[in-house]
Amino acid sequence: MYKCSYSRPKIQPKEPPLGVLSIKEQDRNQRIARTRARVEHVFGGMGQMGAQVLKTIGLGRARFQLTLRCAVYNMRRVTQLEAAGVRPF
Secondary structure (H helix, E strand, C coil), X not given: CCCCCCCCCCCCCCCCCCCCCCHHHXXXXXXXXXXXXXXXXXXXXXXXXXXXXXXXXXXXXXXXXXXXXXXXXXXXXXXHHHXXXXXXX
């Protein structure tokens, strides 16, 4: 079994001070970075639409507000893809 020099999953190991990462660690970092970039772009886009703070009272209202924000983001993304010539469906 592959033994890692780090203990937490999905955390990219840093390069040692006097060495380089192994090929396995570089490949693993690349896989993590791909997923992270895709997810963080979505959160960044939602953050630009004002999604940093929820001003609601209660979990139900907060869920409803987040659901609406996600729907608006998805509709906006579909229009951007259509304008670029990509067919979403």
